[in-house]
Amino acid sequence: MSNYILPLLVFGIVLYGIFKKVDLYGTFIEGSKESFKMAMTIFPNLLAMIISVNIFIDSGFLEFIIHLLLPFLKIPMEVISLAIMRPISGNATLAILNKIYTKYGVDHFYSLLSSTIQGCTDTTFYVIALYYGSIGIKNIRYALKTSLFADFIGILSSLLICHILFG
Amino acid sequence: MVSKIWGYFILIGIVYGLMTGNVTAINETILASTKTALELLFQIFPVVALWLGIAEITTQSGLLEKLSHHLTKVLGPLFPEIPKGHISLSYIASNIIANVFGLGSAATPFGLKAMSSLQEINPEKEKASSSMITFTTINTSGVTIIPTTIIALRILYKSVDPTKTVISTLLATFLATLAGLLLDYIYRRWRHHE
Numbered sequence: 001m002s003n004y005i006l007p008l009l010v011f012g013i014v015l016y017g018i019f020k021k022v023d024l025y026g027t028f029i030e031g032s033k034e035s036f037k038m039a040m041t042i043f044p045n046l047l048a049m050i051i052s053v054n055i056f057i058d059s060g061f062l063e064f065i066i067h068l069l070l071p072f073l074k075i076p077m078e079v080i081s082l083a084i085m086r087p088i089s090g091n092a093t094l095a096i097l098n099k100i101y102t103k104y105g106v107d108h109f110y111s112l113l114s115s116t117i118q119g120c121t122d123t124t125f126y127v128i129a130l131y132y133g134s135i136g137i138k139n140i141r142y143a144l145k146t147s148l149f150a151d152f153i154g155i156l157s158s159l160l161i162c163h164i165l166f167g
Numbered sequence: 168m169v170s171k172i173w174g175y176f177i178l179i180g181i182v183y184g185l186m187t188g189n190v191t192a193i194n195e196t197i198l199a200s201t202k203t204a205l206e207l208l209f210q211i212f213p214v215v216a217l218w219l220g221i222a223e224i225t226t227q228s229g230l231l232e233k234l235s236h237h238l239t240k241v242l243g244p245l246f247p248e249i250p251k252g253h254i255s256l257s258y259i260a261s262n263i264i265a266n267v268f269g270l271g272s273a274a275t276p277f278g279l280k281a282m283s284s285l286q287e288i289n290p291e292k293e294k295a296s297s298s299m300i301t302f303t304t305i306n307t308s309g310v311t312i313i314p315t316t317i318i319a320l321r322i323l324y325k326s327v328d329p330t331k332t333v334i335s336t337l338l339a340t341f342l343a344t345l346a347g348l349l350l351d352y353i354y355r356r357w358r359h360h361e
Contacts, residue, residue: 005268013225020228031223035216038279039208047204051197052173055180058196060189097320106324112332115321119314119336120343124307127278128169131303134279135286138293142354143300144168150308150347157342161335 038134045133049126053088075110075159078103082114083155087124087148094118112166116158121151211275218276222261226254235260245305245348246298248288255284259302266310278306297355304347309340 017024056062066080073080082096097118104110124147132140184193225231231254238260243249249256258281265274281302289296314336321329 005270009270009273010221013221013228013230016230017224017228020230022224022228024224027223027227028220031226032216032220035212035219038215038219039212042211043204043208046207047201048173050204050207051200052176052180054196054200054203055184055193056176057180058189058192059180059184060187060192061179061183064183094316094320101320101324106321106326107328107331112335115314115317115332116335116339119311119317119332120309120339122307122309125169125172127307128303130275131278131282131306132295132299135282136293137286137295137299140169140295141300142351143295143303144172146300146304146347146351146354147307149350150304150343153346154308154339154343157339158335161338165335166331 041134041136042130045129049129053125057085057089057092075113079110079114079117083117086117086121086155087151088126090123090126093123109162109166113158113162116162117155120154120158124148124151214272215276215279218273219280222276222280225261231257231261235264238263245301248296248298249285250288253284253288255281255288255298258284262302262306263310266306267312271315278302297358300354301348301351304351305344308344308347309336310344311340312337 014024017027062081062084066077066084069080070077078096078100082093082100085092085096097114100114101111124144128140128144128147132143181193184190222231225234235257239256242256242260242263243251246256246259258277262274262277262281265271265277282299285296285299285302286292289299314333317332317336318329321332
């Protein structure tokens with residue numbers, strides 16, 4: 001089913017363009033051209049973000065923090081790592097999610113909880129760096145705070161909702 | 168704020184690595200990161216190029232405005248600074264629609280278009296406008312209705328019910344977005360009274 005969405009969407013857009021007598025080829029090229037300019041501004045932002053986040057994660061400091069938190073929480077370490085890593089690294093959390101599925105089984109409560117956390121939040125740092133970086137904004141004001149707050153509430157809600165629905 | 172966090176991540180990482188004798192790993196990380204960034208760019212770039220082309224057709228043909236018309240009416244009150252009929256709201260709507268249907272690849276280019284058109288009406292070019300912040304708040308709090316990546320992964324692991332977390336994700340996303348918008352609203356009012 002999901003395989004049909006993209007081709008049908010492109011079909012519909014092109015058909016409507018023909019119907020409205022748009023110079024399809026020229027317009028496509030005109031729009032696509034912008035991608036080079038975008039890529040040039042995006043790349044330094046990606047690079048900066050990845051270096052910083054990877055040094056932080058690979059140093060093992062996060063694991064150290066998680067071990068400190070562990071005795072106070074009734075959730076296994078992998079789920080806490082997932083929740084903490086979620087805003088800073090999409091790849092790291094996807095790897096952790098795979099680990100949780102393998103360890104507990106895909107239909108286990110922890111797997112359902114982790115899937116919900118993964119689904120209801122986004123890689124906030126990455127999106128912020130990419131979106132604001134692409135237009136050269138230097139002062140993002142309270143953008144990170146509102147987004148991180150949403151992530152935090154998303155994680156708490158996941159815990160609550162999963163306990164009610166699957167607990 | 169990002170600038171400070173960026174610096175602290177690096178400092179803490181390197182100091183902790185030195186303390187625990189994990190320097191070799193960090194040495195490799197620094198060098199490997201440049202490659203990872205380029206790989207990520209190669210992953211995003213072709214898709215962005217493709218969708219920016221297609222997006223331009225939808226803009227020129229008027230389809231974008233037509234499709235996003237109803238959603239822009241709902242979104243309008245959240246973005247009081249955007250002039251009526253400005254294209255940025257249509258891009259914001261398209262970004263949300265793409266996210267809702269799990270079309271992540273289309274969502275990013277529309278999001279970037281939304282940001283650049285918001286920048287056109289931004290009086291201070293180096294400072295984020297309130298509209299931009301409201302938009303990224305909605306964007307980063309998920310807005311997914313169909314979590315396609317998760318469902319695909321759950322199928323891969325032979326789940327008995329791959330779509331079991333759709334409802335829980337939807338509820339949690341809704342609460343997260345609501346909370347983000349609430350804080351955003353408070354900041355807007357607070358700045359307003361300064």
